[in-house]
Amino acid sequence: MTEQTPISPAGGSDWRDGVVYQIYPRSFADSNGDGVGDLAGIIDHLDHFDPDLLPIEAIWLSPIYPSPGRDLGYDVTDHTAVDPLLGSEDDFDRLVAECHRRGIKLIMDLVMNHTSDESAWFLASKASREGPYADFYLWRDPSGWDGGGNPLPPNNWVSFFGGPGWEWVPERGQFYYHTFLVGQPELNWRNPAVEAAQWDMVRGWLKRGVDGFRLDVFNAFLKDPELRSNPVLAGGNSPWSRQEHRYDIDQDDFVDLIGRFRAILDEKPGRMSVGELFTGGTKRAAAYTSERHIVFDWSLMESPWTASAFGAAIDLREAAYGPGAWPTIALSNHDRERQATRLSASVGRDRDPDRDAIAKAAAVVILAVRGTPFLYYGEEIGMVDVDIPRDEIVDPPALLAGPDFPWYDRSRCRTPMQWTGGPGAGFTTGRPWLRLAPDAATRNVAAQATDRESVLATYLRLLTFRRTTDALQRGAMRRLDSGDPDVLAWTRGGGDDLLILVNFVGEERAIDLGAVAPGRWRAQVGTHRDPAEGDARGRLVLRPDEGLILTRADG
């Protein structure tokens, strides 16, 4: 096996310096016309990440394992293989090789909290209370029987996806627990055989050349050993939020488990891991962050597009992480409303917000705030959420949504990538598995690649600058008072080497640079200007929705 190089090939010495791009494989590119994206389609489109289009350092692949697809790949039947719907084992090895040839790292999504109820492990476990898999899942006897002779669940835990958390299996005469769908039984991580099997699987992917992992709902792996009922809370808009999740997530010994996982990755330098924090705040995300393990926090993703909300989220992050720990930045993913839709809808302005202008300013935020940025496919062209009729919904919990179970239909943010203005948006020659966005004919990679003003061109300029700018990759961050409530200002780098200004409103805002950050500054890159505009000092007028990165020009 070859020695891993750091994630940033451009002079960075640490994987944290790079930008990660999330691919939702079913929706990225379809090579065989069956309407579903696949691995060969991804390989065919790796030019998208060329240095003159979208220079990123790593790809995170949402799950590609065999799955009945009830949670669209997050219900895995065999964690060691590739779903034939998405390609062959050879396709996968080719994808790793092709990524590496281009200096791109490949990060797999590991769904280790649960499996599919069709996995061989679960089928064996369900069939008998004896044998090697008997204790692989969270099986429990009923707590009693009701008057009608029906078994009562072991405790009060509920499913995050709606409905009860315990499922009765008559063959075994026991319940099993599932945080998510009935078809996603929870693994019993307190069984050493489960942990050993998971680490074998992890080593298998590392042997195939994978550079790191995203850990799905990682803080849910361990449960209270006694499976005690959660305390009940007043208020809350769903059964899940009416409990304090003291016993079903976030157990004290979980940190040791992550340490054991990290030790496997650390057998070779340069590998990365990122945990998906499941229902928790920034402080908890920071607490789970360790020297070489980063964690998603949701503070920016949950902020409306105002300078005060983003400023507060940034301050919260900086305080929680402190200068020694490394945050992540994501404004979208496969579970949340796309940022172009969410941010423009959140401004609450009288006028129509300029969605693309906000998407570009958001690009400055995501690439200039301290942390490792994660871009969600389509974000680079400002893709928006798509209205999905009920009979086309592919997100199971969305079908249960109601007054006591509010749920965002995740089908809306998973629609096919828009490559061209041609048929099937260049995504497929067949019928796409999920409908295309109505704006695909005009909003697509081909159109934006030749337009200097496009969202894509803005990402390209910012990513190019970021790649060669140490202070942006790993520099310290210091927030400044811009003097205007609609403008955020911060510096990056130990010597305040870079100044970043973002105007959150669709009107001009004048900034007194002399008061904010004295000295002479040069506009480098952003939504509107480049160094040709000359140096700035004193009064600087920011254009509507402008984001700008300046370097010192003091000489």
Ligand code: GLC
């Ligand atoms: C994570 C995934 C989500 C999935 C869930 C259950 O939250 O991001 O897509 O449905 O875990 O695996």
